[in-house]
Amino acid sequence: MNRVIKISVMVLVAVFAISTAASAQTKKWAYQSDYEEGMACVKDDQGKWGHIDEQGKLVGQMWRNVKYFQEGLAPVENEDELWGFVDKTGKLVIPCKYRSAAWFSEGLSAVTENYNDYGYIDKTGKVVIPFNFKNAYSFEKGKAKVQDADRQWRKIDKTGKYIE
Numbered sequence: 001m002n003r004v005i006k007i008s009v010m011v012l013v014a015v016f017a018i019s020t021a022a023s024a025q026t027k028k029w030a031y032q033s034d035y036e037e038g039m040a041c042v043k044d045d046q047g048k049w050g051h052i053d054e055q056g057k058l059v060g061q062m063w064r065n066v067k068y069f070q071e072g073l074a075p076v077e078n079e080d081e082l083w084g085f086v087d088k089t090g091k092l093v094i095p096c097k098y099r100s101a102a103w104f105s106e107g108l109s110a111v112t113e114n115y116n117d118y119g120y121i122d123k124t125g126k127v128v129i130p131f132n133f134k135n136a137y138s139f140e141k142g143k144a145k146v147q148d149a150d151r152q153w154r155k156i157d158k159t160g161k162y163i164e
Helices: 002-025
Strands: 039-043 049-053 058-063 074-077 083-086 092-098 109-112 118-121 127-133 144-147 153-156
Touching: 074 092
Parallel strands: none
Antiparallel strands: 039 049, 049 058, 074 083, 083 092, 109 118, 118 127, 144 153
16 A cells, blocks of 8 residues: 555656646746747837747747738847847847748738838748838739839739739
8 A cells, every 4th residue: 555655646747747848847927928939029118029839939039010921030129119020939030120021922021220211021031022112011913012103003923913
């Protein structure tokens, strides 16, 4: 009987140790989004944002703000209110230098450095459509809605040429 009690106590201690270790790794967040591409956006009690993987592990650092992952990258905002992009390992792959940044769609992201002129970058951070627009939306089916210099809404193709 003593041996049964000892084994039972040892099992309970092991279960407690495992559950304590697991709960120590799973932080409680003030906010957690749904998962997109295996990652969720989270907010801590101090108002900082980050991304967690499906095991609840924080990936990378905490930021002033973050957006969802799309096409393997997520926009992040630093303390200087500039946006860049991280990959799913949390590595900053496009530096924080944009005043605004949209999700990647069809390999391109609409960004601006000054809120007045928008253009598009690729996933390496290279400008592929110059900053010629007053506003710009994400690509969908090879087209994006942009506002030209006269503030007229038009559509462009992935080369930046007006198509409608």
